Structures are given as C-alpha cells and as structure tokens.
Amino acid sequence: MSWLWIFLLADSLVGSRYVWKGLTPASSGFCAEVVIEYADRILLFAWQESTGVNQWVTVEKIQVDRSDVPKVYRLCRKRGLLGQKVRIVLSTLTKSGPKSILYEGYPWGEPPPPPVITLETGKPSLLHIGFPVAGKYVLRAFNRFGEEIFTIPIDLSEPQELTFTIPSVLRGAFLIQLYNIVLQKVVAEKVLII
Secondary structure (H helix, E strand, O other), rough: OHHHHHHHHOOOOEEEEHHHHHHEEEEOOEEEEEEEEEEEOEEEEEEEEEEEEOEEEEEEEEEEOOOOEEEEEEEEOOOOEEEOOOOEEEEOOOOOOOOOEEEEEEEOOOOOOOEEEEEEEEOOEEEEEEEOOOEEEEEEEEOOOOOOOEEEEEEEEEEEEEEEEEOOOOOOEEEEEEEEEEEEEEEEEEEEEE
8 A cells, every 4th residue: 555655645746735726718818827835846837738649848837936935826828729738737847757737628629520531432432521610621642552642622611511522543442631720630531442
C-alpha cells in the first residue's frame, strides 16, 4: 500500500495550496483564474493547446512568485478554433516535475462530427460523402503505393451530401482522405476497394 501513497504524492503539488476558480467567458474569449494561497516553490500557471494526441504546446504562462502569495493569477486567450482542445496547468518549473491539470476540454466548442464516406459499387462506382457541417475541405485519393491519384477542393456553405463518380479506369485499393482546412487535419479517411 505504501507504493500507492508515494505515487499519489509524486503526481500532486505538495507544498502548495490553491483554489481553481474556473474558466470564464471574457469579452473576446476565455479567462482561466486560480488563487495561489501558499507555495513553497516557484510554480508555472500555463495555458496549453493540443497539437495532437497527448501533445501540448504552452501558448501563455505566468510564473508564480512564492514570495507574492496569496494572489489571484489570470490567463486570458482570444477566441480559438472550434474543436481546439485546451488545458490549464499548474506545475513546477521543470518539465518532468509534478503538475496539476486544472481544466481540460473544448472551451470554443466540441469538434464537429466527422464526415461519412461510403462507396456504392457498380457501373460507374459512386463515392458519397456526407458533410455534417459547412467548411473548406480537400478530398484526396492515394493508390496502394502512396501516390496521389486526385485532389478536389470542396467549399461548403451548409451541411450536405456530395456524390462523385469514380472513373472506370481506376481499379484496385485506394485510400480516400478528407482534410479540413480550418482545423488543419484529416477529419475522415477510408480504404476503398474498387
């Protein structure tokens, strides 16, 4: 049982006392606020944004001076992208040191549902893509060697379903990817065998 206690201590900010006030709307975005009541070391109060699965970049930070507490610390950010994951962290100065995640979520809204890609085989084969939200996309197809077969830009002002005719000369296995320009990532992909 002692190993569990050591693990819990290593993952907390022992020697610090704080009150998380939350994430609140501001005039052009959101503000994160924490009250540091006591700290026996220098801390960082940071706003981080996701750059991938379990990858974070610090976009704003405040160094907490242990000699200047109790004090309210506040980080504010202007409006971000829909689907941008954010976390607010209170940590020690070292990257591998203990930290406390005060908030993790989507302050500007959950990511939109992904488009749905289906294939209707026949003569000709039809590629159907259902877009649940408007946006700017790029549709790409790659053959089994990774060579790009075609690229189609798509600009939608409203949710809709689009149908594309697959030329009869295209046969085999293909990877279809749909890239969202605003989110700057692939939002849907499917392997098709024609």
